[in-house]
Amino acid sequence: MALINMKKREVQAKVVYYGPGRGGKTTNLEYIYRKFSNRIKTEMVTIKTHGDRTLFFDFLPLDIGQIAGFTVRMQLYTVPGQVKYDATRRLVLRGADGVVFVADSLAIRRKENLLSLKNLAEHLASYKRSIFSIPLVLQYNKRDLADQGIPLLPIDTLESDLNSKLKAPSFEASALAGPNVVQTMKKIISITLESLQKEFQS
Amino acid sequence: MNKQFKYEAAGQGSYVFHQEQLNAIEEILAKDLMGLGVHSVFLIDMAGNVVASKESGEVKHDIYSLAALAAGNFGAVSTMAKLIGEEEFSLLFHKGQKEHIHFSKVTGDFLLITIFGKEISLGFLRLKVAEAMEKLVRILGFEPKILRNNH
Numbered sequence: 001m002a003l004i005n006m007k008k009r010e011v012q013a014k015v016v017y018y019g020p021g022r023g024g025k026t027t028n029l030e031y032i033y034r035k036f037s038n039r040i041k042t043e044m045v046t047i048k049t050h051g052d053r054t055l056f057f058d059f060l061p062l063d064i065g066q067i068a069g070f071t072v073r074m075q076l077y078t079v080p081g082q083v084k085y086d087a088t089r090r091l092v093l094r095g096a097d098g099v100v101f102v103a104d105s106l107a108i109r110r111k112e113n114l115l116s117l118k119n120l121a122e123h124l125a126s127y128k129r130s131i132f133s134i135p136l137v138l139q140y141n142k143r144d145l146a147d148q149g150i151p152l153l154p155i156d157t158l159e160s161d162l163n164s165k166l167k168a169p170s171f172e173a174s175a176l177a178g179p180n181v182v183q184t185m186k187k188i189i190s191i192t193l194e195s196l197q198k199e200f201q202s
Numbered sequence: 203m204n205k206q207f208k209y210e211a212a213g214q215g216s217y218v219f220h221q222e223q224l225n226a227i228e229e230i231l232a233k234d235l236m237g238l239g240v241h242s243v244f245l246i247d248m249a250g251n252v253v254a255s256k257e258s259g260e261v262k263h264d265i266y267s268l269a270a271l272a273a274g275n276f277g278a279v280s281t282m283a284k285l286i287g288e289e290e291f292s293l294l295f296h297k298g299q300k301e302h303i304h305f306s307k308v309t310g311d312f313l314l315i316t317i318f319g320k321e322i323s324l325g326f327l328r329l330k331v332a333e334a335m336e337k338l339v340r341i342l343g344f345e346p347k348i349l350r351n352n353h
Contacts, residue, residue, distance in 0.1 A: 002216040003251040007224040012251040045267045056278070059250075059270040075250060075270065091277040095249020097216075199216060 001095040002196050010071045013196060014095050015188050018120050019102035020112035021053070021081030024141040027175035028102060029060050029078055032185055035178075039063065054080040057092045064189060074189055081116065090123045098135035098192035099124075100184055102175070103162055105142040107151040110161065117162055135191040136168040139184045144174035217247065224254055226341050231256045234334040235316060238327070241301065242317040245308070245338070248273055253312065261301075263317070272315045276305050295324060306331050308338050 002013040017025040026046070033044045040062065047056035058078040065072065077096075079089040093099075101120065103113045121131040140158045153161075155172060163170055169187050173180035219227075227245060235243045236256045244255035244265055250273035255265050276294060283291050294305040304327060306314040314335060318327060 001247065001249050001251075003247060003249075003253065004216065004218045005224065005253070006219060007221040014249050014251070042264050042267055045270060056274060057270075059267060061266045061270075073266075075266070077250075077270070087281055088278070091274060091281065094273075094277065095247065095251070196216065200218070 002097050004070075004200070008071070009069060010073060011067075011193075011196070012073045012075060013097040013192055014075045014077065015098040015100065015192060016093055016096040017076065017078040017100045017102055018089070018093070018116065019081055019141075020104055020109060020116040021083070023081055023102045023104040023109070023113075023116075024139075024173075024175040025078040025081060025102045026054050026058050028100070028139070028141075028181055028184070029058050029076055031175055031178055031181045032062070032076065033060055035182060036062065053082060054078055055085070056080065056088055067193065072193065074192075076185075083115075086119065089119070090126065093120075093123050094127065096124075096129075096134070097196065098137075098188045100137050100139055100188050101162070101168075102139045102141050103158055105140050105145070105152045105158065107153050110153055110157070113158070114161055132166065135188065135195045136166060137184055137188045137191070138163055138166070138168050138170040139173045139175075139180070140170060141173050141175050143172045144177050144179070217253075219253060223341055227254045227338060228256065230334050230337050230341075234330060234337070238318075238330055239321045240316050240318045240327070242315075244269060244315050246273060246313050246315060248277065248311055248313065250274065268315070272303075272305065272313060276307070276313055293328075304328070304331065306335060308335050309342055312338075312342060314338070 002011060004011050017028055019025050029044060033040060042061060045059040049055045060076040062074045062076055064074055077092055079092045101117060124131050124134060140155060146152050171180040171184045173184060175181050231243045231254060236258065241260060242257045242263055245253040246269040247253060250270035252265055252269045279294055280290055296303045301317055301319055304316045308314050314331060316327060316331060
C-alpha cells in the first residue's frame with residue numbers, strides 16, 4: 001500500500017522480490033545496491049542466517065528522484081525463499097505495490113519455480129490481492145550458467161510454466177553479472193507507478 | 203474548508219495524507235511525546251512506510267530502515283502471539299543500555315515507534331503514548347472508512 005505525503009510531496013511504494021530459495025532475489029538487490037551506491041544514502045538491510053540465506057528480508061530504499069513534482073521513494077524488499085519461511089514471506093508481502101518474481105533457470109529447479117509462484121498467489125489472495133492485477137515482472141535468472149554447460153530451462157518452458165496466463169513483462173537476466181537486473185527494476189518501478197497513478201486518478 | 207481523507211484497509215489500497223492531517227499528526231508527536239524528552243518518534247504503516255517522524259537531533263537515525271524493521275518485527279511478534287493463542291501482546295518493548303524502543307499499534311494499519319532513554323520510565327511513556335494514540339486515532343480514522351469531500 002503506497003503512501004502519499006502531500007506535505008512533503010513524497011510517494012513511498014513497496015516492491016517485493018519473490019521466488020524460490022537460492023533463485024537470486026538477494027543477489028538482485030545486492031547488484032542494485034552496488035550499481036547505485038552513490039545515490040543510495042543508507043546501507044542495505046539484510047537479515048540472514050550464518051549460511052547467507054535470507055532469514056527475514058533484505059531491504060533497500062531507493063530514491064528515484066522527482067516525478068510529476070513528487071519525490072518517489074521505492075522500498076525494495078526480498079523474501080526468504082526457503083519453504084520453511086512461509087509465514088515470514090506472507091508478512092513481508094504485506095502492503096506490496098509491485099512484485100518481481102525471480103525464477104531460477106536451472107532445469108532442476110522447475111518444480112520450485114511453480115510452487116513458489118503458487119505460493120505468491122496464495123499469499124496475495126490472503127491480503128485480497130490478485131496475482132493477475134498486482135504490478136508484476138518476471139525475471140528468468142541465471143541465464144549466464146548456460147555458458148558453463150549447466151542445463152537450463154528454455155525460455156519457452158519458463159514462459160509456458162509461469163507466464164502463460166499472467167502475461168507479465170519478463171526478462172532474461174543474470175543477477176550475479178548484471179544483465180537485465182536494472183531493466184527488471186526499472187520495469188517494475190514504471191508499472192507500479194502507473195498503477196498507483198490510475199488508482200488515484202479514479 | 204475543503205477536507206479530503208482517503209483510508210482503505212491494509213493490502214487493498216493506498217493512503218493519501220494531506221497537509222492538515224500531517225500537521226495535526228506532527229503536532230501530537232512533537233507536543234505529547236517529543237515534549238517529554240523522547241529522542242525519536244515515528245508513525246509508520248504496517249508495510250514499513252513512514253507517515254511522520256520527529257527526532258530530537260541528538261542522534262540521527264536511519265528512520266526508513268528502522269520503519270521497515272519495526273513493521274517486520276511487529277508483524278512477526280503479532281503472528282507469534284496468534285500461534286500461542288493470544289489475540290495480541292499488550293507490550294512490545296526492547297530495552298537497551300542507553301536507548302529503548304517501544305511499539306504501539308494505532309488502528310490496524312499504523313504503528314507508533316518511540317525511541318527514548320533512561321530519563322523517561324516505561325510506565326510513564328506508555329501512559330503518554332496511550333493519550334497520544336487516542337488523538338492520532340481521531341485523525342487517522344477508524345478502520346476502515348472513506349470520508350467524502352466536504353466543500
